Amino acid sequence: MALSRDQVVATAVDLLRRYGLGDLTMRRLARELGVAPGALYWHVANKQELLVHVADALLSEIPPPHLGQPPAEALVGLAYAVRPGATRALRDLAGLVHDVGVPASERDEVAALVVHQILGSVAGQHNRRLAALADPDLPPPDAAAEAKAFEVGLAVILRGLVR
Amino acid sequence: MALSRDQVVATAVDLLRRYGLGDLTMRRLARELGVAPGALYWHVANKQELLVHVADALLSEIPPPHLGQPPAEALVGLAYAVRPGATRALRDLAGLVHDVGVPASERDEVAALVVHQILGSVAGQHNRRLAALADPDLPPPDAAAEAKAFEVGLAVILRGLVR
DNA sequence: ACCTGAACACCGTTCAAGT
DNA sequence: ACCTGAACACCGTTCAAGT
Numbered sequence: 001m002a003l004s005r006d007q008v009v010a011t012a013v014d015l016l017r018r019y020g021l022g023d024l025t026m027r028r029l030a031r032e033l034g035v036a037p038g039a040l041y042w043h044v045a046n047k048q049e050l051l052v053h054v055a056d057a058l059l060s061e062i063p064p065p066h067l068g069q070p071p072a073e074a075l076v077g078l079a080y081a082v083r084p085g086a087t088r089a090l091r092d093l094a095g096l097v098h099d100v101g102v103p104a105s106e107r108d109e110v111a112a113l114v115v116h117q118i119l120g121s122v123a124g125q126h127n128r129r130l131a132a133l134a135d136p137d138l139p140p141p142d143a144a145a146e147a148k149a150f151e152v153g154l155a156v157i158l159r160g161l162v163r
Numbered sequence: 164m165a166l167s168r169d170q171v172v173a174t175a176v177d178l179l180r181r182y183g184l185g186d187l188t189m190r191r192l193a194r195e196l197g198v199a200p201g202a203l204y205w206h207v208a209n210k211q212e213l214l215v216h217v218a219d220a221l222l223s224e225i226p227p228p229h230l231g232q233p234p235a236e237a238l239v240g241l242a243y244a245v246r247p248g249a250t251r252a253l254r255d256l257a258g259l260v261h262d263v264g265v266p267a268s269e270r271d272e273v274a275a276l277v278v279h280q281i282l283g284s285v286a287g288q289h290n291r292r293l294a295a296l297a298d299p300d301l302p303p304p305d306a307a308a309e310a311k312a313f314e315v316g317l318a319v320i321l322r323g324l325v326r
Numbered sequence: 327a328c329c330t331g332a333a334c335a336c337c338g339t340t341c342a343a344g345t
Numbered sequence: 346a347c348c349t350g351a352a353c354a355c356c357g358t359t360c361a362a363g364t
Binding site: 165166198199201202205206 | 327328329330331332
């Protein structure tokens with residue numbers, strides 16, 4: 001039966017989780033799917049687009065933050081969902097904002113801004129959920145900066161997976 | 164005359180600045196130096212070590228923070244030194260900590276911790292200057308996490324240079 | 327001590343041709 | 346519509362052999 005893009009992306013996520021970013025290559029992915037490398041390019045324009053879909057898939061696994069949940073905790077949830085144990089840095093950062101004694105009226109905003117600044121441009125227009133965590137009144141980052149930041153932001157999210 | 168490691172690193176920095184991270188390959192670097200690719204491996208163990216030295220070179224260009232300079236401003240200096248105009252995200256982050264109304268007694272600590280969290284593991288044991296910006300009482304990140312974080316941290320610093 | 331030449335085992339991407 | 350086979354232009358790294 002024919003391959004689907006969802007299948008390609010799911011296998012990519014699996015490869016990423018099992019062997020790390022260094023083994024997430026188009027050729028390795030094709031091998032894993034029992035298909036020629038060129039076949040992938042029917043379902044996905046290029047590797048960069050594949051990574052966008054991988055990031056999207058990772059984000060979609062995160063339960064939506066329930067009402068009133070502080071962004072700092074939502075961040076921890078996000079990081080934890082990617083891989084347990086890979087989240088020390090992110091948790092420390094969120095905890096830091098939470099614990100330092102920022103007035104309650106500003107704490108969520110600070111956390112949201114920090115999260116937004118670090119992760120906000122991840123996955124470009126696909127990160128609706130993350131965007132919702134951050135301040136909705138923030139001016140959206142311009143498209144060029146967003147594109148450039150994608151690889152970096154993704155790397156931050158996936159840092160625990162990098163071998 | 165014989166190549167030196169300093170020469171290799173300097174050319175790598177130049178390549179990085181002119182064409183971005185994507186063009187900083189061992190082969191391209193060798194070509195730029197008029198030398199065979201294998202020659203580089205006399206001066207540097209592998210590409211990862213080269214990147215450590217590149218990061219070190221970038222950090223060494225930054226003037227040491229003068230006494231009493233808030234870490235947030237030191238961060239801006241760091242980011243700006245890498246490349247003017249590539250620093251919006253970092254500057255926003257620093258400014259955020261600075262402006263949000265964190266009590267003066269805690270502001271520097273917050274900024275230092277944020278900086279430390281994001282950049283603190285860059286360049287491993289080479290980042291003495293950066294480490295000095297962060298809280299000296301912080302437990303040093305373990306070596307494995309540090310190694311894993313290097314690539315990511317470097318990418319954050321160099322985000323403006325990535326094509 | 328320092329470098330070349332040549333190889334090894336990979337990459338991402340394209341594209342005619344097949345079904 | 347979907348995929349193969351084969352190619353193109355690259356990678357990082359190693360290592361005998363040269364000087």
